[in-house]
Amino acid sequence: MLCLASGGGQQGPTLAATGARVTVFDNSPRQLEQDELVARRNGLELRTVLGDMRDLSAFADASFDLVFNPVSNLFVPELAPVWRECHRVLRPGGTLLCGFLNPDVYLFDHEALDKRGELVVRHRLPYSDLTHVPAEERARLWGTNAPLEYSHTLAEQIGGQLAAGVVITGFEEVPHHADATAGWLPGYFATRAIKPR
């Protein structure tokens, strides 16, 4: 199994505990260290690989039965390379499980949402990143080194997977885990897709 952009010591060790042969791939050495730490602590085996989710050239074609991609594609500006690479490294009949944010969550002013729980429509969608928010405001809200987020569209998320050649066979939605949008709309979507044989 490939845990894609999935570092942090959560999903990789959990799947390894089921007996799966797991590779955790992430662009953060610190996140991968967490997987190694949890695996060591619990006597589990897994492999960690550092890299960008848009380039899986470290892996051969058809080398995984399952690609698990937790909510993380908000950190890359374009999704087509991610889906193309997922399709390539999956064996025929393999499964792609992916979680992503409901793009509509990005409509709202962050300060009003986080501080007062108010839904104030502010951002036109899709926004390419947060650079249209003044630097001073970004620093105040998230600190100076916060990663940029990209809202994406459902066409990129769902149409993009289909265009890469996988077939979507499952779809779920759940509320946001923390912010006030949870009372109004789904915060996260999850897809299950199969690479045809």
Ligand SMILES: C[S@@+](CC[C@H](N)C(=O)[O-])C[C@H]1O[C@@H](n2cnc3c(N)ncnc32)[C@H](O)[C@@H]1O
């Ligand atoms: C929100 S975490 C999701 C996984 C984490 N295990 C969890 O459950 O919260 C997002 C992960 O994506 C990784 N990431 C961000 N941009 C990436 C990229 N371009 N390529 C690979 N990994 C990336 C981050 O380092 C982080 O580990």
